Amino acid sequence: MASQASATEIAARTEEDPLLSVQNLKIRIQMDNGEMKAVDGVDFEIKRGKTLGLVGESGCGKSLTSRAIIGINPKECETTGRIMYHSAEEKALQQLDLLSLGPRSKQIRSIRGRKIAMIFQEPMTAFSPMYTIGNQIMEAIRIHRTKDKREAKRIALEMLGKVGISDQEKRFDQYPHEFSGGMRQRAMISMALSCNPELLIADEPTTALDVTIQAQVLELMKQLQQEFGMAILLVTHDLGIIAEMCDEVAVMYLGRIVEQSTVDGIFYNPKHPYTKGLLRSMPKLGADKQKRLDSIEGTVPMPINMPPMCGFYDRCKERIEGVCNTQAPPATRISGNHTVRCFLYKDGGEGN
Ligand SMILES: Nc1ncnc2c1ncn2[C@@H]1O[C@H](COP(=O)(O)OP(=O)(O)O)[C@@H](O)[C@H]1O
Ligand code: SF4
Ligand SMILES: [Mg+2]
Numbered sequence: 001m002a003s004q005a006s007a008t009e010i011a012a013r014t015e016e017d018p019l020l021s022v023q024n025l026k027i028r029i030q031m032d033n034g035e036m037k038a039v040d041g042v043d044f045e046i047k048r049g050k051t052l053g054l055v056g057e058s059g060c061g062k063s064l065t066s067r068a069i070i071g072i073n074p075k076e077c078e079t080t081g082r083i084m085y086h087s088a089e090e091k092a093l094q095q096l097d098l099l100s101l102g103p104r105s106k107q108i109r110s111i112r113g114r115k116i117a118m119i120f121q122e123p124m125t126a127f128s129p130m131y132t133i134g135n136q137i138m139e140a141i142r143i144h145r146t147k148d149k150r151e152a153k154r155i156a157l158e159m160l161g162k163v164g165i166s167d168q169e170k171r172f173d174q175y176p177h178e179f180s181g182g183m184r185q186r187a188m189i190s191m192a193l194s195c196n197p198e199l200l201i202a203d204e205p206t207t208a209l210d211v212t213i214q215a216q217v218l219e220l221m222k223q224l225q226q227e228f229g230m231a232i233l234l235v236t237h238d239l240g241i242i243a244e245m246c247d248e249v250a251v252m253y254l255g256r257i258v259e260q261s262t263v264d265g266i267f268y269n270p271k272h273p274y275t276k277g278l279l280r281s282m283p284k285l286g287a288d289k290q291k292r293l294d295s296i297e298g299t300v301p302m303p304i305n306m307p308p309m310c311g312f313y314d315r316c317k318e319r320i321e322g323v324c325n326t327q328a329p330p331a332t333r334i335s336g337n338h339t340v341r342c343f344l345y346k347d348g349g350e351g352n
Contacts, residue, residue: 017086017095018045019199019231020069025081027064027073027255034305038064038077040255043331046199048088051225051232053246053263055239055278059300061255062235066201069233070112071103087115088198114144117192121204123184126191127176134160134172137191144195159190162227163220182213186220193224200225203235218244239282243267248337251275254311255303256328261338271340273316310343318344 027039039061046052054062067073069083083098101108112118120126127136134156141152153172160168163186176184185205192200202221206214218241225232234245242249242263249266251259251274259272270276277296298315310316310324319325320343329341333348 019048019086019088020046020233021082021084021086022065022069023082023084025065025068025083026079027061027068028078028080029076030078031304037255037303037306039068040303042081042252042255042257044250044257044260046231046233047247048198048231049225049229050247051234051245053242053249054233054235054252055237055242055249056252057237057278057296057300060252062237062252063203065252066118066203066233066235069098069201070116070118071098071101071108072112072118073103085111085116087111110144113140113197114195115197116199116201117195117197118201118203119185119188119192119205121207123181123188124176126188127184129176132173132175133179133187134174137187137194140191141194155194156190159194160187162193162224163187163190164216165190182209182217185209185213185217189217189220189224193228193230196228197230199231199233201233201235204237205234206241207236207238221245239278251278254300254306256311256341257331258312258342259338259340261334265335265338269338271334271338271345272312272342273318273344274312277315310341320344 022042022044025039025042026037029036029038042065044052054066056062064073064077068077068079073079079099081099085096085098087096096107098108098111127133134153137156137159138149138152141155142149145155146152157168157172160171165171165183165186179187205221206217209217221232222245232245234241236242246263248262249260250257251266251272253274259266259270259275266275267279270279274296281295296315301314303311308328309326310319310329313319313324316324323343329343331339331341332345333339334345
């Protein structure tokens with residue numbers, strides 16, 4: 001029981017417990033033509049101070065999954081499962097099921113922004129055009145960290161400096177439209193990190209930026225992660241970014257995690273035909289730009305009224321008729337921390 005645990009026990013438990021553990025997450029949306037299983041039984045863990053990449057083509061359910069963590073999906077999303085959060089602060093042994101708190105509860109509002117912060121592809125959604133950038137960052141700090149206005153301003157200016165925005169005093173008083181896209185992205189990161197979160201959820205944080213700025217922003221996120229020790233859930237369709245940034249990777253397809261491993265496991269020992277396809281379609285450094293990439297044929301279908309089967313069946317060159325289209329493949333453990341959902345594999349390695 002929590003009250004009987006010693007301080008040493010608490011320290012040991014929090015070290016090894018994951019910061020966040022998503023269990024059997026399902027998100028259903030009722031559509032005119034049936035029920036959409038947008039997220040269909042997703043499990044993953046995020047370790048303290050580490051980066052987990054969630055990768056997959058557009059429409060696989062990455063954003064719904066990541067937004068479910070802080071309860072910001074639209075009302076029509078019926079969400080079930082467990083999202084266990086193990087904060088290292090205060091009540092160290094307390095595990096909270098974020099999903100059970102309710103999206104408008106006081107508890108989730110105190111966690112959102114303060115302990116778990118989120119940044120998006122489009123920073124304009126994070127800032128109101130009506131107020132200065134400085135005021136908005138300061139407001140976030142005043143809600144979560146300190147009521148003292150001068151202290152909040154000092155932190156805000158310091159954070160703007162940390163994300164590489166020079167001339168902070170002047171920038172503080174500017175409106176979002178006076179910032180370039182890359183600058184706005186930096187300002188959003190500074191707002192997200194100003195409350196020193198334990199987990200940063202970054203949903204396609206650099207997709208809208210040109211390559212040079214993209215590299216700078218990613219580098220900045222890495223630096224800030226080292227400085228603040230936060231964990232990151234990095235959502236992207238870009239395997240290049242995953243290779244650059246992540247410790248572990250979850251490959252998502254049609255609402256399910258189809259493969260999960262360390263970054264080396266995914267890049268050097270990919271198993272799932274979808275993961276292999278994504279890797280083949282990844283531009284290689286120094287490759288001939290004119291050469292067409294080997295992209296995966298077909299598109300992600302809508303998960304509406306899907307019979308029980310492998311979601312990748314229609315696009316898979318290795319499919320086994322009568323097997324892959326009659327049931328959904330279970331998660332199979334290839335080795336320690338490498339799992340795959342595909343009938344080609346059995347526990348402990350290759351199948352058939
Ligand atoms: N509010 C919504 N209403 C209906 N369908 C939605 C809604 N939000 C997302 N979807 C659908 O759910 C699926 C997963 O969406 P999303 O999580 O945004 O994918 P990703 O981030 O991987 O591109 C897509 O097919 C998308 O069209
Ligand atoms: S289960 Fe079958 S269809 Fe699905 S990815 Fe594996 S081989 Fe392809
Ligand atoms: Mg998305």
